[in-house]
Amino acid sequence: MIKMKEIAELAGVSISTVSNVLNGRKNVGQATRERVLQICSEYGYHPNLSGKKAKSANSNTIVFVFSDFDRDFYLKIIEGISDCLTENGYDLMICTNKSAANFMRGSLASGAIILDGSLTDDFLISVAKPDFPVVLMDRIIRNEQAETKSVIVDNYPVMCEMVQGLVDKGFKRFGFIGGLDFTLDNQERYAGFTDTLAKNNIEFDRKYYFHGNYREKSGYQAAKIMLLSNDLPEVVVCANDNMAIGAIKAFEENKIRVPDDISVTGFDDSVLAEMKGLTTISIPRYESGYLAAKELLAMLEGTANKEPFKLGATIKWRKTVK
Amino acid sequence: MIKMKEIAELAGVSISTVSNVLNGRKNVGQATRERVLQICSEYGYHPNLSGKKAKSANSNTIVFVFSDFDRDFYLKIIEGISDCLTENGYDLMICTNKSAANFMRGSLASGAIILDGSLTDDFLISVAKPDFPVVLMDRIIRNEQAETKSVIVDNYPVMCEMVQGLVDKGFKRFGFIGGLDFTLDNQERYAGFTDTLAKNNIEFDRKYYFHGNYREKSGYQAAKIMLLSNDLPEVVVCANDNMAIGAIKAFEENKIRVPDDISVTGFDDSVLAEMKGLTTISIPRYESGYLAAKELLAMLEGTANKEPFKLGATIKWRKTVK
DNA sequence: TTGTAAGCGTTATCAT
DNA sequence: ATGATAACGCTTACAA
Numbered sequence: 001m002i003k004m005k006e007i008a009e010l011a012g013v014s015i016s017t018v019s020n021v022l023n024g025r026k027n028v029g030q031a032t033r034e035r036v037l038q039i040c041s042e043y044g045y046h047p048n049l050s051g052k053k054a055k056s057a058n059s060n061t062i063v064f065v066f067s068d069f070d071r072d073f074y075l076k077i078i079e080g081i082s083d084c085l086t087e088n089g090y091d092l093m094i095c096t097n098k099s100a101a102n103f104m105r106g107s108l109a110s111g112a113i114i115l116d117g118s119l120t121d122d123f124l125i126s127v128a129k130p131d132f133p134v135v136l137m138d139r140i141i142r143n144e145q146a147e148t149k150s151v152i153v154d155n156y157p158v159m160c161e162m163v164q165g166l167v168d169k170g171f172k173r174f175g176f177i178g179g180l181d182f183t184l185d186n187q188e189r190y191a192g193f194t195d196t197l198a199k200n201n202i203e204f205d206r207k208y209y210f211h212g213n214y215r216e217k218s219g220y221q222a223a224k225i226m227l228l229s230n231d232l233p234e235v236v237v238c239a240n241d242n243m244a245i246g247a248i249k250a251f252e253e254n255k256i257r258v259p260d261d262i263s264v265t266g267f268d269d270s271v272l273a274e275m276k277g278l279t280t281i282s283i284p285r286y287e288s289g290y291l292a293a294k295e296l297l298a299m300l301e302g303t304a305n306k307e308p309f310k311l312g313a314t315i316k317w318r319k320t321v322k
Numbered sequence: 323m324i325k326m327k328e329i330a331e332l333a334g335v336s337i338s339t340v341s342n343v344l345n346g347r348k349n350v351g352q353a354t355r356e357r358v359l360q361i362c363s364e365y366g367y368h369p370n371l372s373g374k375k376a377k378s379a380n381s382n383t384i385v386f387v388f389s390d391f392d393r394d395f396y397l398k399i400i401e402g403i404s405d406c407l408t409e410n411g412y413d414l415m416i417c418t419n420k421s422a423a424n425f426m427r428g429s430l431a432s433g434a435i436i437l438d439g440s441l442t443d444d445f446l447i448s449v450a451k452p453d454f455p456v457v458l459m460d461r462i463i464r465n466e467q468a469e470t471k472s473v474i475v476d477n478y479p480v481m482c483e484m485v486q487g488l489v490d491k492g493f494k495r496f497g498f499i500g501g502l503d504f505t506l507d508n509q510e511r512y513a514g515f516t517d518t519l520a521k522n523n524i525e526f527d528r529k530y531y532f533h534g535n536y537r538e539k540s541g542y543q544a545a546k547i548m549l550l551s552n553d554l555p556e557v558v559v560c561a562n563d564n565m566a567i568g569a570i571k572a573f574e575e576n577k578i579r580v581p582d583d584i585s586v587t588g589f590d591d592s593v594l595a596e597m598k599g600l601t602t603i604s605i606p607r608y609e610s611g612y613l614a615a616k617e618l619l620a621m622l623e624g625t626a627n628k629e630p631f632k633l634g635a636t637i638k639w640r641k642t643v644k
Numbered sequence: 645t646t647g648t649a650a651g652c653g654t655t656a657t658c659a660t
Numbered sequence: 661a662t663g664a665t666a667a668c669g670c671t672t673a674c675a676a
Contacts, residue, residue: 001429001453003669014647019671029645044448049428050375051669053652061421069401072394072593078418079391086420093425094416096400098408099383103415106371107323107653108430126366131323271394275597325653336663341655351661373653375668429669 002043010043011036022047053108061091062296063109065100067116070215070242072271073285074115077137080289081113088297104132111296113137117183124148133299135292138185140308147306149299151292153283154310155185155267159192162265162281162315166235167200169321171263174204175233177222177243179214189239189267208233212243219243223250232262235321241266241273241280248276248320259322269316277319284311324365332365333358344369375430383413384618385431387422389438392537392564394593395607396437399459402611403435410619426454433618435459439505446470455621457614462506462630469628471621473614475605476632477507477589481514484587484603484637488557489522491643493585496526497555499544499565501536511561511589530555534565541565545572554584557643563588563595563602570598570642581644591638599641606633 004022008015013032020028021036028036039045053059064081066074078094085092095103097118104112104127114124115137125146128134133147140150166174176193179186190209197204210225212218219238226232227250238244244266248258258264266273269282288311298304326344330337335354342350343358350358361367375381386403388396400416407414417425419440426434426449436446437459447468450456455469462472488496498515501508512531519526532547534540541560548554549572560566566588570580580586588595591604610633620626 005669015670016648016672017646020646023671027645032645046423046427048669049424049430050372051652052428052671053372069397072397074397075391075394082418082420091421091424092417093421095414096404098404099413099415101368102371102383102413105368106374108371129323272593272597275594327653337653338655338664339662342662345655349661354661370653373668374655 001048002045003048004045007036007039007043007045010039059108059110060089061093061109062293063100063103063112064092064094065097065104065112065114065116065119066094067097067118073268073283076285077115077289077292080286080291081293082289084290084293084297090293090297111135111300113292113296114139117180133296133304135296135299137288137292138183140184147299149295149304149306150308151288151295152184152308152310153288153313155188155313156192158281158313158315159189159267160196163193163196163237164200165315165317166237166263166265166321167196167202171235172202173231173233173235174202175208175210175226175236176204177210177212177219177236177238177247179212179239179243181211186239193237212239214240214242216242216246216249219246220250221246223247227251227254227256232256235263235265237265239267241268241270241278244278244280244320245272245276248278259320263321265321273316273318279318279321280316281313282316283313287311323370324367325370326367329358329361329365329367332361381430381432382411383415383431384433384435384615385422385425386414386416386435387419387426387438387441388416389419389440395590395605398607399437399611399614402608402613403615404611406612406615406619412615412619433457433622435614435618436461439502455618455626457618457621459610459614460505460507469621471617471626471628472630473610473617474506474630474632475610475635477510477635478514480603480635480637481511481589482518485515485518485559486522487637487639488559488585488587488643489518489524493557494524495530495553495555495557496524497530497532497548497558498526499532499534499541499558499560499569501534501561501565503533508561515559534561536562536564538564538568538571541568542572543568545569549573549576549578554578557585557587559587561589563590563592563600566600566602566642567594567598570600581642585643587643595638595640601640601643602638603635604638605635609633 004015004018008018018036021033062085082092097116111133113135121141125143128146128148130147136148136150138152141148178190194204210222212222244264248264251258256262266278266280269280273280326337326340330340340358343355384407404414419438433455435457443463447465450468450470452469458470458472460474463470500512516526532544534544566586570586573580578584588600588602591602595602
């Protein structure tokens with residue numbers, strides 16, 4: 001690893017001249033500039049980022065934290081983030097929750113985008129400062145001190161719309177398989193569900209609420225439990241696709257046909273949902289990543305409000321609903 | 323961001339004492355140690371990694387580079403890498419090809435794992451030095467100077483085994499949809515295919531080789547072309563699942579039933595393959611990531627040979643083969 | 645246009 | 661047991 005000092009010696013100039021050349025400052029003679037550049041490429045010089053950052057806290061790198069390896073749409077989100085950052089001259093560095101604290105606190109990056117439930121609110125509040133803004137995806141932290149901004153799916157209205165659609169189709173007996181109770185997503189989705197039923201004077205007995213954890217298996221198990229009772233609902237609304245797919249599997253194993261005997265809906269529009277023909281709600285993943293990055297850059301420039309940004313979603317009616 | 327200097331002042335000790343406490347050195351009095359630790363947690367001190375690295379080039383972080391956002395098995399590989407590194411006290415930092423040069427050359431990391439076709443051999447050779455070893459996944463670079471090690475799927479024997487299986491089932495007229503010609507994977511898979519046919523005295527007319535690029539669409543198009551001729555093969559062996567799925571789609575659109583009229587096989591065992599009941603070859607993803615990380619750590623310790631590490635794969639006979 | 649020197653937040657050596 | 665002090669590789673006033 002050749003360093004600036006050696007380049008300077010080879011070029012017969014001072015270290016600061018090399019630095020000036022490399023940073024494109026104009027106070028360098030044409031001849032010197034070319035000579036330095038020539039030597040740099042000849043010897044394969046590349047700046048040591050640690051040295052750089054040690055001095056000018058301005059790192060131009062953003063960290064993205066995730067950790068649930070089961071959600072296949074991470075890649076699309078990352079692609080959106082990556083594109084936006086690249087367009088703006090920033091580097092993206094991705095890590096899992098395990099290294100998050102190190103990278104977020106070590107001043108290697110200038111901001112972070114979080115799509116992870118395992119980092120605590122307290123931790124996030126402690127790192128999200130004006131000089132290290134944080135964008136939260138699918139999550140909201142209400143704290144005046146913390147420099148956070150949320151980018152979330154606007155679950156409520158689209159869930160209302162879908163449930164209203166189901167009501168209009170004539171469904172009366174509903175079941176609901178929920179995700180993790182404490183997540184914002186689940187709360188809003190469930191609220192849209194119950195509110196719409198209430199509005200239509202359809203009673204929802206809480207015994208038809210089944211607790212899941214967003215994984216396929218939990219949907220499968222919820223459906224298994226449902227099957228034990230003698231009165232299945234006419235339609236099961238699930239808080240995400242994975243659970244819907246699990247539920248369908250359980251029904252089919254028990255000779256309950258979807259949608260003939262029971263209808264099922266999901267949320268997310270994952271690859272599998274499309275494949276299975278699952279009625280669900282489609283979220284703009286790439287766009288959400290792009291937007292999250294854009295908001296973060298705005299925060300870095302001080303031009304951003306802290307109101308949650310709500311992403312619209314759209315219903316995909318497919319064949320799992322009669 | 324409070325720094326060591328301020329902690330030192332608050333504790334009424336010198337900066338070096340704080341450093342000693344933080345790095346668990348034993349040359350510090352019990353009372354001092356406790357006082358310093360207390361103040362650190364009280365003021366939320368966290369070391370600045372740039373400062374750290376500026377001094378002691380030993381970073382304990384590994385970078386993983388990928389960039390094809392269409393391959394759904396990245397996450398499993400990352401999980402494997404992440405687990406191995408975490409167990410060994412390393413941090414994982416993931417990036418796409420766009421930032422790869424920065425992170426690999428900036429001395430932020432001590433080694434890299436590459437799963438990306440867009441980084442050139444030349445680039446990789448230029449960074450892979452004894453003090454910055456590189457593990458390549460699904461790719462081999464033969465260069466004595468470069469400190470690289472490959473972790474690859476042992477395509478050949480398993481492909482032979484599968485094709486032999488097909489021959490044993492009585493298939494005689496084969497088609498092959500290849501991936502990108504220059505990739506090692508494609509070359510080995512195709513070699514296993516032709517060699518096995520030759521061994522069984524089955525002639526393979528090169529006109530039944532179709533060029534694809536590993537994407538679903540290219541498989542679809544290859545099948546479309548096949549359909550134009552009047553003699554379809556009895557079985558189409560594809561270099562990966564995506565293309566196999568595309569081909570199946572094309573066949574079904576043209577009322578050619580799989581497997582009744584034509585059999586199809588893939589390679590990878592992706593989520594979709596399982597879903598579609600595609601006969602394919604399963605690669606141990608999590609394990610391959612774990613192993614790649616393990617090999618990298620071994621290189622870092624100087625205990626590793628440079629022979630490619632070959633991962634075994636297994637056939638999954640499913641319903642797309644008659 | 646170019647160079648000198650101070651400083652970034654750490655670690656490590658060597659006195660004390 | 662503790663503290664000066666140099667050093668890491670770079671940037672940036674400021675001086676020449």
